[in-house]
Amino acid sequence: MTPDPALLSDLRAALGADAVLASAEACAPFECDALTAHRRSPDVVVLPRTAAEVQSVLRACRHHGTPVVARGAGTGLSGGSLPVAGGVLLVLARLNRILEVDPRRRLARVQPGVTNLEISVAAAPHGLYYAPDPSSQVACTIGGNVAENSGGVHCLKHGLTVHNLLEVRVLTIDGELLVLGSETGEAPGLPLLALLTGSEGMLGVVVEATVRLKPLPERVELLMAAFDDVRRCADAVGRVIASGIVPAGLEMMDAPAMRAAEAFARCGYPTDANALLLCELDGLHHDVERDLQAVETLLRDCGATALRVATDATERQRMWSGRKSAFPAVGRLAPDYFCMDGTIPRRHLADVLQRIGELSQAAGLPVANVFHAGDGNLHPLILFDAGEPGAVERAEHLGAEILELCVAVGGTITGEHGVGVEKLGPMCTQFGSGELEAFHAVKRAFDPDGLLNPGKAVPTLARCADYGAMRVHGGKLPFSHLPRF
Amino acid sequence: MDRDGTDDLLAHVREAASRGAALRIVGGDTKRFYGRAIDGVPLATRGHTGILRHDPAELVLTARGGTPLAEVETQLAAHDQRLPFEPPHFGPGATLGGTVAAGLAGPARAWAGPLRDYVLGARILTGDGRVLRFGGEVMKNVAGYDVARLMAGSLGVLGVLLDVSLKVLPRAAAERTLALELDEAQALEHLASLARGALPLSASSWIGGRLYLRFEGSTETLDAVTARIGGEPLPDCGSFWASLREQTHPFFAGEQSLWRCTVPGLVAPLSLGGAPLVEWNGMQRWYRGVADAAAFEAAAAVGGHATLFRHHTDAAEVFTPLAPPLLRLHRELKRVFDPAGILNSGRMYAGL
Numbered sequence: 001m002t003p004d005p006a007l008l009s010d011l012r013a014a015l016g017a018d019a020v021l022a023s024a025e026a027c028a029p030f031e032c033d034a035l036t037a038h039r040r041s042p043d044v045v046v047l048p049r050t051a052a053e054v055q056s057v058l059r060a061c062r063h064h065g066t067p068v069v070a071r072g073a074g075t076g077l078s079g080g081s082l083p084v085a086g087g088v089l090l091v092l093a094r095l096n097r098i099l100e101v102d103p104r105r106r107l108a109r110v111q112p113g114v115t116n117l118e119i120s121v122a123a124a125p126h127g128l129y130y131a132p133d134p135s136s137q138v139a140c141t142i143g144g145n146v147a148e149n150s151g152g153v154h155c156l157k158h159g160l161t162v163h164n165l166l167e168v169r170v171l172t173i174d175g176e177l178l179v180l181g182s183e184t185g186e187a188p189g190l191p192l193l194a195l196l197t198g199s200e201g202m203l204g205v206v207v208e209a210t211v212r213l214k215p216l217p218e219r220v221e222l223l224m225a226a227f228d229d230v231r232r233c234a235d236a237v238g239r240v241i242a243s244g245i246v247p248a249g250l251e252m253m254d255a256p257a258m259r260a261a262e263a264f265a266r267c268g269y270p271t272d273a274n275a276l277l278l279c280e281l282d283g284l285h286h287d288v289e290r291d292l293q294a295v296e297t298l299l300r301d302c303g304a305t306a307l308r309v310a311t312d313a314t315e316r317q318r319m320w321s322g323r324k325s326a327f328p329a330v331g332r333l334a335p336d337y338f339c340m341d342g343t344i345p346r347r348h349l350a351d352v353l354q355r356i357g358e359l360s361q362a363a364g365l366p367v368a369n370v371f372h373a374g375d376g377n378l379h380p381l382i383l384f385d386a387g388e389p390g391a392v393e394r395a396e397h398l399g400a401e402i403l404e405l406c407v408a409v410g411g412t413i414t415g416e417h418g419v420g421v422e423k424l425g426p427m428c429t430q431f432g433s434g435e436l437e438a439f440h441a442v443k444r445a446f447d448p449d450g451l452l453n454p455g456k457a458v459p460t461l462a463r464c465a466d467y468g469a470m471r472v473h474g475g476k477l478p479f480s481h482l483p484r485f
Numbered sequence: 486m487d488r489d490g491t492d493d494l495l496a497h498v499r500e501a502a503s504r505g506a507a508l509r510i511v512g513g514d515t516k517r518f519y520g521r522a523i524d525g526v527p528l529a530t531r532g533h534t535g536i537l538r539h540d541p542a543e544l545v546l547t548a549r550g551g552t553p554l555a556e557v558e559t560q561l562a563a564h565d566q567r568l569p570f571e572p573p574h575f576g577p578g579a580t581l582g583g584t585v586a587a588g589l590a591g592p593a594r595a596w597a598g599p600l601r602d603y604v605l606g607a608r609i610l611t612g613d614g615r616v617l618r619f620g621g622e623v624m625k626n627v628a629g630y631d632v633a634r635l636m637a638g639s640l641g642v643l644g645v646l647l648d649v650s651l652k653v654l655p656r657a658a659a660e661r662t663l664a665l666e667l668d669e670a671q672a673l674e675h676l677a678s679l680a681r682g683a684l685p686l687s688a689s690s691w692i693g694g695r696l697y698l699r700f701e702g703s704t705e706t707l708d709a710v711t712a713r714i715g716g717e718p719l720p721d722c723g724s725f726w727a728s729l730r731e732q733t734h735p736f737f738a739g740e741q742s743l744w745r746c747t748v749p750g751l752v753a754p755l756s757l758g759g760a761p762l763v764e765w766n767g768m769q770r771w772y773r774g775v776a777d778a779a780a781f782e783a784a785a786a787v788g789g790h791a792t793l794f795r796h797h798t799d800a801a802e803v804f805t806p807l808a809p810p811l812l813r814l815h816r817e818l819k820r821v822f823d824p825a826g827i828l829n830s831g832r833m834y835a836g837l
Contacts, residue, residue: 190818
């Protein structure tokens, strides 16, 4: 589609010609985020350098009735920053300055294009760090983290993005500045900072974030435990948590994921085991010592066949390297894979893994499972070959079945990757028409004309009718006897 | 234990909505003083009670809005768990729904985080009689807008809380409170210096020339902290912190207006007259008998905000006014969930 010349002229006047890309070649690199199965080349890409320029872009889009999609580093896994037809792609990567790191107030104030890891690097000389650590932290930006409420492997103890934000400055589609939260994390009125976090760029555009910094832990220990049975490993997770210990990280892998990670990273995983548990403890010296002993005893009681505590930071990093490279490692097993992102109550873990195994067999597509066991966030990786006729559809169908299973046991279709364009269908399984209508109404409260990232995150009721969940089950959602929480 | 009253509540709300009649949501009626004075027919939630699920290994508890807060805390304590934000009861009948709607937290707030950090899901009854469920019972959930968390501190202006799911955490192995003789400015400076180290602080307060610091962890950790910090261990520290949380401490006695200022922790003592009670690493400061506008202005001047917490006239504005674009958004959101404007309308701001 050819961009509206009047809009282009307004954008160029506001940003300078070099910050407005409109040729097909210049726009092509922005055709997708990390969900590469969905691509659409934007008509216009703008690269503002300041919040004032972002404001000009939004006002121009509002004036011309043009949709606008905000994008950070493009590391999103659900197509949240996929360009929309006839729209402007608003790239915030140039707003990349760390404005302030204050060790006394334990906070950092940054522009949205600053990467997650840059904050921790800047805080490190003060003995502080920014806790949420999504696996893309080298590249992903804080603006995107706010939009997705990003997690990581340390969420159970150290929280998601929403728990580590103090204040966010947001521009509405009208170009109006909203200051949400405050340095104290509290503000009068409704907690709109929480509502905005995870809203996938549908309600406003983040132009500045103030985040909480935490002191680097005095001591960190990492335990690796092998189990010959997934169920025993899953039970061990519940026992550790119920014992009153909150690990900094508690990660589980099934045999296919662990073997792929070992082959990829050579990190010393016991490839003859059927499940692997990584348990990281952090905190003060004596507390970690006490918890370490307790966890070791518990894991042995639960039938761990091998147990190892990393002797130093180097070994700890090596043990983590397998887990952290699990996605690319599994990715080597097949030409393509889909990464699912359901969260379930932990008590259903063994049953859910068994059922995923059955669904995988029925679909004829292998699945490897990586699991943030501490907070119940499951990442089944569906392996397929897109070159094989019908394989993409079968993989998508299997993915939808897995997400429906997560909802059926009381979980959710997305723990940390967002809905984007990828999970619009499964949203119809998780929510009824009342909730979906409320979401659309919330969006209209911020963005009456629906110009900010339209078509993402919340499906239309018509789409849900097409998706079939409501129609096929006679107006009832699948598994309607189960509490839908 | 399952005494569901959803149908009753639904019938009441629908009936009131059809007449446009104002409702005042009442749980245990322990926080009636909080917020602007409003009229309205009481909508009692106490019949909608019961803990629905609590599996200690999941660190999640789900209960109906009318469940007594005390019942929730007793259930958690039986499994050595707690609500980390230490919510105030302000009376024996406090309910879980009222607690979430008020959004208040006790002494641990500056370290454990606010109440909203622990909200995982909620089922709400809207002002036009819809029953909607947001969030869930799992720690990580980014499906749909986080409307459940929006209910934290919403004062009932968006909906009646039917069920709430909260993240809970284990209780500390042990606690110890140390007291140091310092004036207010020295106390704030001392807190700032402590903030740079990885200390297991879980509460702080400065009152009457003494800084009280509560630490938690293993006995070995607490001994190490005591050796480093010095000060005098406070006997029966549980009742001391409870007296601050529940406002039964002598500081809160009498009928003078009670102001709560929330300010960046390192801000120097505010000139509001009278000695304050300072909590939350300096972030929460209580004052008695301040002339109304003075507290709003003093807090705003240092990047904070103020609340006229108790002992105000019926006509008083009690919360810091919102910037115009924010107020407009609040009104739009009110229309989404309570189009007839019947639920606790005016409790937070006029016309909301």
